[in-house]
Amino acid sequence: MTKSNKTSPNRAKKLSDISQWDIETDIAIIGFGGSGACAAIEAHDAGSEAIIFELASASGGSTALSSAEIYMGGNGGTRVQQATGHHDNTEDMFNYMMAAAGPQADEAKVRAYCEGSLDHFNWLVDQGVPFKDSELKERAIMALTDDGLLYTGSEKAWPFNQLAKPCPRGHNLEVEGDNGGPLFMKIMTENVEKRGIRVEYETRALCLIADQDNQVHGIVIRINQQEINVKTSKGVILCAGGFVMNEEMLKKYAPRLLQCSGPIGNPGDTGSGIQMGMSVGGAAINMDEGFVSVPFYPPGSLTHGIFINAQGQRFINEDCYHGRVGWHCLQQKGDRLYIICGVEEYGDYEKVSYLGAQVAGTGETIEELEEELNLPTGQLKHTMEFYNQHAANGEDPLFHKTAEWCQPIEAPYVALDVTPGRGAFYPYFTLGGLDTLPSGEVLTPGGEIINGLYAAGRTACGVPRRAAGYNSGMSVGDATFSGRMAGKAAAAKA
Amino acid sequence: MTKSNKTSPNRAKKLSDISQWDIETDIAIIGFGGSGACAAIEAHDAGSEAIIFELASASGGSTALSSAEIYMGGNGGTRVQQATGHHDNTEDMFNYMMAAAGPQADEAKVRAYCEGSLDHFNWLVDQGVPFKDSELKERAIMALTDDGLLYTGSEKAWPFNQLAKPCPRGHNLEVEGDNGGPLFMKIMTENVEKRGIRVEYETRALCLIADQDNQVHGIVIRINQQEINVKTSKGVILCAGGFVMNEEMLKKYAPRLLQCSGPIGNPGDTGSGIQMGMSVGGAAINMDEGFVSVPFYPPGSLTHGIFINAQGQRFINEDCYHGRVGWHCLQQKGDRLYIICGVEEYGDYEKVSYLGAQVAGTGETIEELEEELNLPTGQLKHTMEFYNQHAANGEDPLFHKTAEWCQPIEAPYVALDVTPGRGAFYPYFTLGGLDTLPSGEVLTPGGEIINGLYAAGRTACGVPRRAAGYNSGMSVGDATFSGRMAGKAAAAKA
Numbered sequence: 001m002t003k004s005n006k007t008s009p010n011r012a013k014k015l016s017d018i019s020q021w022d023i024e025t026d027i028a029i030i031g032f033g034g035s036g037a038c039a040a041i042e043a044h045d046a047g048s049e050a051i052i053f054e055l056a057s058a059s060g061g062s063t064a065l066s067s068a069e070i071y072m073g074g075n076g077g078t079r080v081q082q083a084t085g086h087h088d089n090t091e092d093m094f095n096y097m098m099a100a101a102g103p104q105a106d107e108a109k110v111r112a113y114c115e116g117s118l119d120h121f122n123w124l125v126d127q128g129v130p131f132k133d134s135e136l137k138e139r140a141i142m143a144l145t146d147d148g149l150l151y152t153g154s155e156k157a158w159p160f161n162q163l164a165k166p167c168p169r170g171h172n173l174e175v176e177g178d179n180g181g182p183l184f185m186k187i188m189t190e191n192v193e194k195r196g197i198r199v200e201y202e203t204r205a206l207c208l209i210a211d212q213d214n215q216v217h218g219i220v221i222r223i224n225q226q227e228i229n230v231k232t233s234k235g236v237i238l239c240a241g242g243f244v245m246n247e248e249m250l251k252k253y254a255p256r257l258l259q260c261s262g263p264i265g266n267p268g269d270t271g272s273g274i275q276m277g278m279s280v281g282g283a284a285i286n287m288d289e290g291f292v293s294v295p296f297y298p299p300g301s302l303t304h305g306i307f308i309n310a311q312g313q314r315f316i317n318e319d320c321y322h323g324r325v326g327w328h329c330l331q332q333k334g335d336r337l338y339i340i341c342g343v344e345e346y347g348d349y350e351k352v353s354y355l356g357a358q359v360a361g362t363g364e365t366i367e368e369l370e371e372e373l374n375l376p377t378g379q380l381k382h383t384m385e386f387y388n389q390h391a392a393n394g395e396d397p398l399f400h401k402t403a404e405w406c407q408p409i410e411a412p413y414v415a416l417d418v419t420p421g422r423g424a425f426y427p428y429f430t431l432g433g434l435d436t437l438p439s440g441e442v443l444t445p446g447g448e449i450i451n452g453l454y455a456a457g458r459t460a461c462g463v464p465r466r467a468a469g470y471n472s473g474m475s476v477g478d479a480t481f482s483g484r485m486a487g488k489a490a491a492a493k494a
Numbered sequence: 495m496t497k498s499n500k501t502s503p504n505r506a507k508k509l510s511d512i513s514q515w516d517i518e519t520d521i522a523i524i525g526f527g528g529s530g531a532c533a534a535i536e537a538h539d540a541g542s543e544a545i546i547f548e549l550a551s552a553s554g555g556s557t558a559l560s561s562a563e564i565y566m567g568g569n570g571g572t573r574v575q576q577a578t579g580h581h582d583n584t585e586d587m588f589n590y591m592m593a594a595a596g597p598q599a600d601e602a603k604v605r606a607y608c609e610g611s612l613d614h615f616n617w618l619v620d621q622g623v624p625f626k627d628s629e630l631k632e633r634a635i636m637a638l639t640d641d642g643l644l645y646t647g648s649e650k651a652w653p654f655n656q657l658a659k660p661c662p663r664g665h666n667l668e669v670e671g672d673n674g675g676p677l678f679m680k681i682m683t684e685n686v687e688k689r690g691i692r693v694e695y696e697t698r699a700l701c702l703i704a705d706q707d708n709q710v711h712g713i714v715i716r717i718n719q720q721e722i723n724v725k726t727s728k729g730v731i732l733c734a735g736g737f738v739m740n741e742e743m744l745k746k747y748a749p750r751l752l753q754c755s756g757p758i759g760n761p762g763d764t765g766s767g768i769q770m771g772m773s774v775g776g777a778a779i780n781m782d783e784g785f786v787s788v789p790f791y792p793p794g795s796l797t798h799g800i801f802i803n804a805q806g807q808r809f810i811n812e813d814c815y816h817g818r819v820g821w822h823c824l825q826q827k828g829d830r831l832y833i834i835c836g837v838e839e840y841g842d843y844e845k846v847s848y849l850g851a852q853v854a855g856t857g858e859t860i861e862e863l864e865e866e867l868n869l870p871t872g873q874l875k876h877t878m879e880f881y882n883q884h885a886a887n888g889e890d891p892l893f894h895k896t897a898e899w900c901q902p903i904e905a906p907y908v909a910l911d912v913t914p915g916r917g918a919f920y921p922y923f924t925l926g927g928l929d930t931l932p933s934g935e936v937l938t939p940g941g942e943i944i945n946g947l948y949a950a951g952r953t954a955c956g957v958p959r960r961a962a963g964y965n966s967g968m969s970v971g972d973a974t975f976s977g978r979m980a981g982k983a984a985a986a987k988a
Contacts, residue, residue, distance in 0.1 A: 103749035252777075274939075275940060283746075285747060285781075333810075376891040378880060445768075
């Protein structure tokens with residue numbers, strides 16, 4: 001091959017070119033975040049030798065940077081769900097997650113995730129992950145309390161509430177503040193260490209080692225500036241994150257995400273795992289999709305407000321999850337997007353918000369606000385009068401916001417500027433990756449399994465597939481669950 | 495590799511496994527549509543031997559099924575543009591095409607296309623493709639006259655008219671009726687035949703032949719139920735179309751297109767060319783995107799109407815290209831979409847339309863229509879009153895429809911049901927494919943060139959990248975231009 005003027009590849013090394021093996025093991029795991037930790041523990045507990053290679057000098061990955069909410073339920077309910085009075089049917093969880101994933105849903109993967117979800121909860125508890133039997137009832141982007149359960153998605157919002165009985169499934173670790181991620185990875189790291197699983201830090205995975213049939217036999221790792229050939233008898237599990245930190249890949253595969261402002265992930269999310277998988281014929285799918293959001297709550301009271309576009313039209317039921325709202329914001333035409341609310345609902349926005357949106361206008365009357373925002377005369381007035389008239393009856397004939405959040409917006413009014421590029425925070429990360437079976441086995445575009453190669457977490461394309469149906473807790477849920485499945489599947493290999 | 499329960503792949507055959515070559519040539523071209531024909535002619539004229547392998551029993555591909563409008567201009571204007579009074583700047587064409595392609599635009603490819611466009615026109619004329627020096631001025635989905643030039647996109651519509659000086663660039667063959675495609679392929683086939691270029695019909699390309707470094711050395715073809723090994727000294731050019739006829743690939747890569755009703759293409763558009771390219775490490779990009787449309791004109795008079803969603807809101811300037819309008823239709827929430835117009839603009843809809851949409855309601859007053867359509871009371875009334883008030887002044891403050899198409903909608907009213915899935919025609923085809931340089935050389939995900947492999951037409955990801963900015967003429971334009979570039983580049987290989 002000839003090099004063009006683009007990024008360097010992670011092209012596989014030929015097995016026939018390997019003259020010496022420096023390390024031999026059953027399973028090599030690339031990445032020590034949530035998925036890598038779970039893969040290693042399961043592989044070890046099934047009697048295989050696993051080694052974790054981690055780029056950073058400590059475990060953590062993007063899981064440690066997250067709130068580590070974990071989306072779990074079904075099967076009658078987890079211990080926390082049951083203790084807080086929620087009976088959760090597997091079919092409700094399945095139907096919700098399928099609708100959330102949209103037309104690109106992977107039914108087999110969603111099915112396995114839902115049916116295995118109670119077992120996953122119990123497994124995590126067995127590892128020592130603490131969940132308190134209490135529910136946080138306020139609308140929150142994350143629990144800053146130590147409560148064990150909260151709604152973290154659009155379960156109660158239209159159209160999802162028409163498709164499945166709502167149930168809270170966001171499980172939050174028993175820790176105060178936004179400290180779930182570090183605690184979770186501390187516990188999982190201890191679990192890895194106490195099993196004596198070998199971990200090599202500050203090591204970079206360079207490329208897979210494959211034979212002429214693209215079967216994977218190992219991986220080349222750089223440790224201390226030396227290239228080390230690692231032979232794997234059972235498989236390589238790629239748990240190396242997504243590609244949100246690789247701008248070239250974003251431009252090529254997910255250009256729409258570049259409208260957002262805040263990449264969420266760790267510096268290792270360069271897509272190298274995905275590229276390694278592709279280098280041996282693995283299919284990368286759903287590559288255009290990502291999580292995006294406009295985190296407009298807290299304060300939850302802003303949910304009583306309305307989002308309007310440059311045409312002065314509403315476009316979403318505001319009681320949806322912030323990711324779904326953010327995705328719809330990015331679909332709007334025109335150069336302006338606002339949240340309109342009463343000063344009472346604006347409340348303690350300045351103190352508690354993560355949004356970073358500035359006040360664009362205020363008004364004692366709608367006309368005054370409309371003029372200050374320079375909206376087409378009469379549009380905002382109609383939108384708000386129509387909204388208020390029906391909200392007074394707890395109704396939203398246009399977007400079916402639930403009665404709980406419907407109340408007339410009253411003067412004085414405030415408008416927050418949530419136009420992308422004008423200060424409001426639009427976080428994002430990627431949701432595309434290697435196409436895998438529920439077992440983590442990587443597939444070619446033709447649907448063949450690549451022997452010896454597994455992917456989990458955001459290196460794979462998992463159960464969450466789009467911002468329009470995302471929930472907090474689906475990524476750490478998927479990463480840990482898919483990591484376990486891959487660890488078990490690789491260990492079970494003859 | 496182990497077979498999963500999915501489609502069979504086009505996995506490459508190993509060069510070392512080839513014991514006998516049945517055919518040897520400089521260049522093998524897979525597919526005899528517009529791109530394959532142009533690739534063969536250029537390769538031959540540059541002194542190389544090329545053989546075309548075509549699945550069907552005749553040339554044509556999807557080009558022959560199309561209207562064969564060809565998007566060309568810039569460089570001061572083609573002969574037809576100049577004769578009809580249009581001076582066309584390359585930068586206007588470039589800026590328009592970049593905006594049309596959106597954030598995923600390939601700047602190098604758009605640049606090459608625009609700068610080479612006048613030369614491309616002259617080359618086609620040299621092959622005998624007839625263009626009359628006349629312009630069709632009505633708003634048409636295609637020219638049913640023999641006029642040589644028409645607007646085939648959104649050049650005159652907002653926001654494109656803010657970014658580049660509009661100019662018509664859709665070149666239509668000098669033939670009456672919708673017969674451009676067959677005539678174009680007849681002419682190109684004659685050009686192939688008169689050069690004595692060898693063509694093998696009823697042959698199926700099975701897989702590429704590649705060495706351990708994924709360099710391509712030939713291709714396996716099935717002729718008369720026999721597998722034939724074709725050795726290529728300069729390269730294989732994949733001109734095998736897109737994947738609109740492969741439902742499994744659509745589900746995996748472009749699930750949103752499945753909301754549409756009419757796949758546009760030929761039965762060979764199974765994605766086999768794209769899969770062959772991926773089998774030797776080629777990157778497939780933009781795979782989620784396709785052309786979609788709601789072909790609501792003719793009659794052009796419906797452009798005086800408005801599109802409304804289930805909320806009774808407008809959402810697009812209706813003077814955009816039908817593909818852009820169709821794409822926005824698919825983004826709407828709710829279960830209903832209508833075109834509202836006056837009975838006068840409805841005109842001869844039933845006689846001349848391709849749309850297939852049924853009349854959903856009529857009314858002497860807006861209130862009557864709103865009730866008949868069961869829209870939220872007051873929404874349609876506001877939307878139409880606001881629209882009419884400004885249209886009377888030739889203005890559209892919401893979506894900037896141009897004055898030419900702004901006039902109040904007058905009773906009696908008609909509503910056409912354009913809800914996807916309720917009868918209206920939503921044609922679609924794919925716009926994702928192999929990542930290539932402007933030369934047609936196929937790239938890996940890491941940006942390396944795969945030696946010996948080229949792709950053109952819809953097997954490659956070309957200049958048109960999304961429905962929201964599509965123009966008629968961009969596909970045949972891109973197919974023929976990219977076919978020529980690939981033929982030239984392969985022939986120039988040492």
